Amino acid sequence: MPCDPDRTPLVPSRRLLLTAPLALIPSLATAAGSEAWVWLTNPAGDEVRRVYRRGTAWDRAALGAIAVMLRDRGAAESLVIDPRLIEILGALQAGLGFRAPFLVTSGYRAPETNRRLEGAAQRSLHLAGMAADISMAGTPPRRIAELALQLAAGGVGLYPSAGFVHIDSGEVRRWTS
């Protein structure tokens, strides 16, 4: 699915690091409470619904399961997911009331996948495991985008006609397709 306009800033390629030191976004830590949940599904029908952090302690098994969910299924690349992205998804879901899972149509993207994708930014944050394209049954994409903008925790791209929102853990910025 096309995503990420060229205005997306360059982020140095990096391997992140489920072993990275905890780098919570303070405003999200409060919103997420002591037990932080996320509920995700993908077009293949995989589903993850679990606590990924208790207080300041990541649940590494949960992060691993989420990374598998967000993998590039067409590539043999190793998994790379930014825990801050998971925090944003968890906070969004808490704000929306956990009525339904986020359907993630694109998470981590291997370079060859990104190259094949028409409209994808050359330096997409999907390549760094820092972005997810999401929708939620029964919730307008605009509502998800509005809440994400309130969090001011990263990039928010609204694609109303395609019916999804691009969320990333890069610089705070916004756009609409």
Ligand SMILES: [Zn+2]
């Ligand atoms: Zn995207």
